[in-house]
Amino acid sequence: MHRxxxxxxxxxxxxxxxxxxxxxxxxxxxxPGEIAAAAPAKDWIAIPASDLLMxxxxxxxxxxxxxxxxxxxxxxFSRGWIGNIRKLAAAHWxxxxxxxxxxxxxxxxxxxxxxxxxLPEGLAxxxxxxxxxxxxxxxxxxxASGFNVQTLPNKKSPVLVPDSYKTLTEAIFGWPFASxxxxxxxxxxxxxxxxxxxxxxDTGSGAELYTVIGHAPRHLDRNIALVGRxxxxxxxxxxxxxxxxxxxxxxxxxxxxxxxxxxxxxxxxSVDQPKFEYLSTESDxxxxxxxxxxxxxxxxxxxxxGGADICNIPVPVRAVK
Amino acid sequence: MHRxxxxxxxxxxxxxxxxxxxxxxxxxxxxPGEIAAAAPAKDWIAIPASDLLMxxxxxxxxxxxxxxxxxxxxxxFSRGWIGNIRKLAAAHWxxxxxxxxxxxxxxxxxxxxxxxxxLPEGLAxxxxxxxxxxxxxxxxxxxASGFNVQTLPNKKSPVLVPDSYKTLTEAIFGWPFASxxxxxxxxxxxxxxxxxxxxxxDTGSGAELYTVIGHAPRHLDRNIALVGRxxxxxxxxxxxxxxxxxxxxxxxxxxxxxxxxxxxxxxxxSVDQPKFEYLSTESDxxxxxxxxxxxxxxxxxxxxxGGADICNIPVPVRAVK
Numbered sequence: 001m002h003r004x005x006x007x008x009x010x011x012x013x014x015x016x017x018x019x020x021x022x023x024x025x026x027x028x029x030x031x032p033g034e035i036a037a038a039a040p041a042k043d044w045i046a047i048p049a050s051d052l053l054m055x056x057x058x059x060x061x062x063x064x065x066x067x068x069x070x071x072x073x074x075x076x077f078s079r080g081w082i083g084n085i086r087k088l089a090a091a092h093w094x095x096x097x098x099x100x101x102x103x104x105x106x107x108x109x110x111x112x113x114x115x116x117x118x119l120p121e122g123l124a125x126x127x128x129x130x131x132x133x134x135x136x137x138x139x140x141x142x143x144a145s146g147f148n149v150q151t152l153p154n155k156k157s158p159v160l161v162p163d164s165y166k167t168l169t170e171a172i173f174g175w176p177f178a179s180x181x182x183x184x185x186x187x188x189x190x191x192x193x194x195x196x197x198x199x200x201x202d203t204g205s206g207a208e209l210y211t212v213i214g215h216a217p218r219h220l221d222r223n224i225a226l227v228g229r230x231x232x233x234x235x236x237x238x239x240x241x242x243x244x245x246x247x248x249x250x251x252x253x254x255x256x257x258x259x260x261x262x263x264x265x266x267x268x269x270s271v272d273q274p275k276f277e278y279l280s281t282e283s284d285x286x287x288x289x290x291x292x293x294x295x296x297x298x299x300x301x302x303x304x305x306g307g308a309d310i311c312n313i314p315v316p317v318r319a320v321k
Numbered sequence: 322m323h324r325x326x327x328x329x330x331x332x333x334x335x336x337x338x339x340x341x342x343x344x345x346x347x348x349x350x351x352x353p354g355e356i357a358a359a360a361p362a363k364d365w366i367a368i369p370a371s372d373l374l375m376x377x378x379x380x381x382x383x384x385x386x387x388x389x390x391x392x393x394x395x396x397x398f399s400r401g402w403i404g405n406i407r408k409l410a411a412a413h414w415x416x417x418x419x420x421x422x423x424x425x426x427x428x429x430x431x432x433x434x435x436x437x438x439x440l441p442e443g444l445a446x447x448x449x450x451x452x453x454x455x456x457x458x459x460x461x462x463x464x465a466s467g468f469n470v471q472t473l474p475n476k477k478s479p480v481l482v483p484d485s486y487k488t489l490t491e492a493i494f495g496w497p498f499a500s501x502x503x504x505x506x507x508x509x510x511x512x513x514x515x516x517x518x519x520x521x522x523d524t525g526s527g528a529e530l531y532t533v534i535g536h537a538p539r540h541l542d543r544n545i546a547l548v549g550r551x552x553x554x555x556x557x558x559x560x561x562x563x564x565x566x567x568x569x570x571x572x573x574x575x576x577x578x579x580x581x582x583x584x585x586x587x588x589x590x591s592v593d594q595p596k597f598e599y600l601s602t603e604s605d606x607x608x609x610x611x612x613x614x615x616x617x618x619x620x621x622x623x624x625x626x627g628g629a630d631i632c633n634i635p636v637p638v639r640a641v642k
Contacts (some may be wrong), residue, residue, distance in 0.1 A: 104556045105511050128623060164484040164630035190426050190536045201623050215511045215536050215632050219617050222624040235425045235563040243555040254457060296540050302522050303543040309485035309630065311536050 013063070031298040032289050039285035044277040044318070045174065046073055052265035052274060053228065055087060055110075057099065057236055059259040067231040069274060070193050070211075072318070073175060077133070077186060078227045080126030081195050084206035085227060088265060091120045093207065094262035099240060103248025105214030106238040109196060111207050113256055119207055128201035130185040131222050144295040169310035171281040175229075176310045178221060186226040189216050189311035191234050195225040204235055213238040214310040231276055231317045279316040289316065324573055352609050352619040356377075357637040360606035365598040365639070366495065373586035373595060374410060374549065378420065378557055379579040389417075390553040390595060391514050391532075392638070394496060398454070398507060399548045401447030402516050405527035406548060407585060412441045414528065415583035420561065423556035424569025426535030429558040430517055432528050434577055440528055449522035452543050467475040486539055490631035492602040492611070497631045499542060507547040511538050512555050516546040534559040537632040552597055552638045600637040611638065 030038070051074065057066040064221055072082050088094060094110075097117070101109040164171055167178035169187065176187040186192070193211045197204030211230050230237070241256060243250040250256050265273040279286050293313045296305035343457040351359065372395065391404050409415060415431075418438070466533040484490055488499035490508065497508040507513070514532045520526030525546055532551050549560070561578060564571040571577050586594040600607050614634045616625035 102560075105558055119340065131624075163628075164490075165626050165628040167628075169485075199621055216630075217628045218633065219515055219614070219622070221626065223617075223622050238425055239423075239560055241560055293540070296544075300520055301540070301544050303452075305486050305540045305542065307484075307486040307488075308540065310535075312539065 013074065029297045029299070030292070031296075032292040033316075034298075035179050035285065035292055036279055036283070037291045039279055039283065039289075043280050043283035044283040045280050046320075047231075047276045047278060047317075049265040049270075049275075051228075052276065053085065053262060054265055054268075054274065055094070055262045056260045056261055059130045060149070060236075066236040067233050068230055068236055069276070070162075070228045071231045071276070071278075072228040073186065073226070077175075078130065078195075078225050080124045080130055080224050081204065081206040082197050084123045084126075087120050087123060088207055089262050089264045091102065092261065092263075093117070093120060097259050098256035099237065099242075099259065100256055101210075101247065101249045102213070102237070102240045102242050104242045106212075106217060107210040107238060109208065109210035110212050110259060111196065111209065113253070123205050123207075125202055126131060126204070131201075131225055132185040135182055135184055136180055151155045163309060165221075171286070171310065171313060174278050174281050174315055176315070178218075178310065185222050187216070187310055188212055188218050189229075189314065190214070190222045191287075191314075192226050193230060194220070195227055197224060203280050211237055216309075218311075231278075232274070232319065275320045277318055277320055281315060286315075289313075292319040325459045341455060350618045350620070351613070352617075353613040354637075355619075356606065356610045356613055357600055360604065360610075362494065364601050364604035364606040366550075366601050367639075367641075368597045368599060370586040370591075370594045370596075372376040372404065372549075373594065373597070374583060375586055375589075376415070376583045377420075377581045379581055381534070387557040388554050389551055389557050390597070391549045392549070392597070392599075393549040393550045393582050394507065395494070396494075399516075399546050401445045401451055402525065402527040402546050402548050405447075408441050408444060409528055410583050410585050410587075413582065413584075414438070414441060415608075418580050420558065420576035420580065421564075421577055422531075422568065422570045423558070423561045423563050424536070425563045427533075427538060427569065428531040428535050429561060430529065430531035431580060432517065432530065434574070440526060444526050444528075446523055447525070449545070452522075452546055453506040456500055456505055469591055486542075491634050492607070492631065492634060495599050495602050497635055499539075499631070508537070508545050508631055509533055509539050509541045509547065510550075510635065511535070512551045512635075513547050514551060515541070516548055518545060532558055536629075539632075552599075553595070553640065579583055596641045598639055598641055604637060607636075610634075 010036065051072045053070040053072055055068040055070065057068065059065055070087065085089075099108060099110040099111045100113045103105070165178065167180055169176065169178045170176070176189050177184050178187050179185075189196070189210050193209055195204035195206050196208035196210055201223070206227065209227075211234065213234070241255070242248055243255065245251045281288065290308075290313045292298070294308035295306060297304055361623045365612045372393045373393040374393055376389040376391065378389065380386055393406065393488070418431065420429060420431040421434045423429070486499065488498065488501055490499045492498070497510050498505050499508050500506075509515070511533050514530055516525035516527050517529035517531055522544070527548065530548075532555065541584075562576070563569055565574065573629065611629075611634045613619070615629035616627060618625055
């Protein structure tokens with residue numbers, strides 16, 4: 001009975017660390033995880049150490065270390081907030097702060113619970129216009145055609161169809177994006193990291209961050225800034241006790257989970273820097289992987305779905321030596 | 322800073338227990354949770370005690386009780402497996418079993434870790450044809466028109482659009498369903514409960530169950546049986562430590578979480594039976610709620626999405642005295 005749901009899970013769980021798992025038993029039709037794991041080295045792209053934000057929580061009750069690794073989005077997206085996050089990390093501002101909120105099927109959120117810790121000088125105030133970008137920018141060759149899928153070079157991608165949110169979605173340059181044909185923006189998939197804010201849309205500095213730990217809350221897209229994603233250790237956030245105050249906030253200092261340090265990896269000696277790669281979303285391997293996610297034909301499955309939503313095709317990420 | 326992301330969360334978390342939360346501050350435009358909470362009594366439907374499966378886990382480290390309440394799907398869906406589940410509960414078969422697997426962003430799964438406990442006599446072997454139903458059955462008035470949304474009585478529903486899975490989806494009779502116009506089937510949303518199986522699709526008896534604790538794994542739809550949903554206490558499963566063996570299985574007896582009892586509520590004295598209601602998906606209140614989920618205009622939001630996927634419009638459920 002231990003194998004119940006097993007084949008189905010082999011990949012489903014694989015993400016984003018699927019490629020690191022032990023290889024599944026040989027099958028005639030490979031699973032998405034097996035496709036990713038078999039991708040040639042040229043299809044994997046190294047993540048610069050300067051884009052890795054390492055958050056260490058206090059050890060758990062058994063004394064085990066808890067490290068969460070976040071990959072920041074590359075320029076030009078969300079760079080105002082990401083610039084602030086780099087300043088906050090350089091100032092060691094998060095050291096001594098805590099995880100303050102864990103709301104089931106929604107988010108885990110961290111920052112300064114006292115709301116009194118002074119912020120470093122020079123943080124940018126970033127306007128709401130930065131939540132999206134115009135489609136004639138950076139990604140114009142993908143989205144400028146305005147939903148005319150036939151003209152897109154990657155037209156085989158299974159997610160290049162209008163979805164329930166009336167958007168066209170695709171993983172491009174390693175990240176999940178949506179577009180309405182005029183603008184495009186990153187998507188609130190599981191594990192994505194965003195910038196908490198107050199009611200005014202320009203109030204998020206980057207000091208208060210959250211990650212998605214449930215079904216994609218895509219109603220937040222274009223309403224709040226996304227800056228990265230958890231690529232390792234999300235279980236240290238997603239398995240925390242849910243807060244019992246309104247919105248999942250913890251009601252007492254004892255419940256909050258201390259953050260001992262947050263560092264950009266380049267602050268460590270080179271030998272101590274973690275190394276990760278993601279599967280190029282522009283590679284043939286990714287297309288095969290995405291197609292297999294949308295059409296599971298590996299053992300266990302009897303009926304391929306014929307499609308998938310963008311958050312059910314997470315970009316494979318793996319740790320490397 | 323405590324309000325960061327707060328308004329956005331007020332409803333997002335509300336599900337499925339949104340309507341139970343303390344009312345949010347008055348706003349000119351109500352949130353989806355406020356719409357559900359304000360629905361008249363006639364729009365709420367009592368869940369029969371005979372459809373409530375109560376699973377008690379061993380108390381947590383602090384001695385607090387952990388009860389998970391599951392609503393079984395009403396006939397005619399999945400009745401073969403649900404009949405088995407009723408027999409297993411009546412035999413107190415799950416007492417002394419355990420939660421054996423918790424895989425991040427996927428499922429928590431429970432049953433007999435020894436794989437040796439004899440099953441009760443007379444459990445049905447249910448064929449894979451029961452994963453779906455023909456659209457000319459029970460729901461013909463909704464789906465028989467084959468994607469012709471205009472002919473559907475509920476045509477204003479924001480999810481009555483083809484989605485990323487090439488299906489038409491809708492919450493009907495209180496549950497999330499998808500259809501390809503010919504068949505329809507329940508959907509693997511967060512909190513839905515399904516029947517683990519081995520490789521052969523008729524091998525799931527109902528003794529091994531799982532619930533979704535991550536982004537909707539809709540590639541499982543039509544590949545495995547869904548029988549219900551967690552309507553209370555899912556945090557007792559979703560916040561458990563993730564298993565470190567393959568597929569998130571726990572590697573030792575010490576890690577497994579004991580199940581002390583599983584009962585259909587009717588086995589309790591009437592006064593001890595929990596009482597829940599769900600918001601009728603055929604009510605005007607639900608239409609307003611669904612529209613608000615797809616078009617957030619309450620404070621905090623600056624850009625309504627214009628749509629939502631079926632799993633981002635969970636059916637509101639509330640406990641009642």
